[in-house]
Amino acid sequence: MHTRDCGNISGVSFPSIGEAGKTGDWRELTPVIDPLKCIPVKRHKPSCFLCWLYCPEAAIKRGIPVEIDLEYCKGCGICAEECPTGAIAMVEENNLTAG
């Protein structure tokens, strides 16, 4: 494995999904969305999306329903903190798989 061929003489990379690795590996708590409380789901139209706005990993998709990409979600819990209706619960990974 030789790296000289990359031609870089300083640290360079191109922005892309997962450039820093699959940060989902870091997660201890998983966000679980309750659709009955989630505003865009209840209203059936694009609205709220504060979780999407605040997610530092851009791991949340603005959709109905709202989806979280668990390959990159670090489990920081900011979405749960910011959700105005308390629709997101942070659940321990073990409980999640058991459930």
Place this chain on the structure above:
Amino acid sequence: MKETADNTQIITGNYATAMAAKLSRVQVVAAYPITPQSPATEALSQFVERGELDAEYVRVESEHSALGVCIAASTVGARTFTATSANGLAYMCEQLHWAAGARLPIVLACVNRAMAAPWSVLNDQQDSISQRDTGWIQIYARNSQEILDSIIQAYKIAESLYVPVMVGYDGYILSHTVMPVDIPNQEQVDRFLPPYKPHTILDPAAPQNLNLVTLANPRQDAHGVMCHGYMELRYLLQEALESSLETIVEVDSEFNDTFGRSYGGTYWGYRLEDANLILVAMGSLATEATVAVDQLRQRGHRAGLLALRVYRPFPRQAMISATKKAELIVVFDKNISYGYEGATCSDLKAALYGSGIQVPVHNYIAGLGGRDVKARELADAAERSLRQVEEGRPQKEVEWLNCHI
């Protein structure tokens, strides 16, 4: 083609620095004033203010920011210049490492001054020597003409290898004394120094992460290209510094072709050809040592001077070739690696190890904090060392010259 410019001015070392930056058509200057550097950057700010130099002069609140501005400007493709001294250089320390690691060809004039505490505004070389391992090339000038010429050379060296260059010159001794300096004309400098071409440019049209978190091992980038890990990038920096020994000599030779002046590349000698007693020094101390060599010759010794012009990269092979006839080497350091000895002495001894040259190497610490060093004192010290070796005691403890403790 050599041209005799005939534009000799009587100027200080600091003014020579400002003229050199101007002639190099620097585009961004960021500096914070500190004695004895201040007159150099004041002159540059005047050039900008009068419209004589088409550059941004960025006023900053610290040396750390000054180098930060140079790093940013160099990243977007500007030729940048800064200057500082002593604690100012120390304050830049983190950014010095960054500039080298990011491979930005910034040129910095270090007007050598003693490190506090206690406060001193006077000269020694502790400041730049203590930044030895930051990955910068270090050139030490012996007079104002060499300051001016070395800064112009420094841009050519830096930009051909993408390595930052520090040009050191002794505070007050060179920075504030006047001497005749031949100022090259702009056309000559333009021919010698082409515009700066950055290796990686920060460009919103082609987004890249620059100097990102780089993991220990190589990994593929988004396009599937296997890219360097941290060690590979640092190896490239080392490779660039090593190859710069050749580049420095070439650039000095090209400079000679254009301007009719050269400085010996990585080192220069004085009466070295037949010398068996070799004095070693750097910067203005080396100039002083030429007088000591003459005095030693008058006293019947075959003395010569080996003056380091480039401290990093250390010119190992050149040092070996230049000391082949030596029977005693006496190194004068205007710095000390506390708890050991003078830095150039350590490096010289390390260079000679395994070369077959096995002669006593004595070390004198001289002129710290502006303590005056007279040529006669250097000559006397060399003679003291010689006597001791002749008496059958080749090893000598490091001696602090003219220290009245």
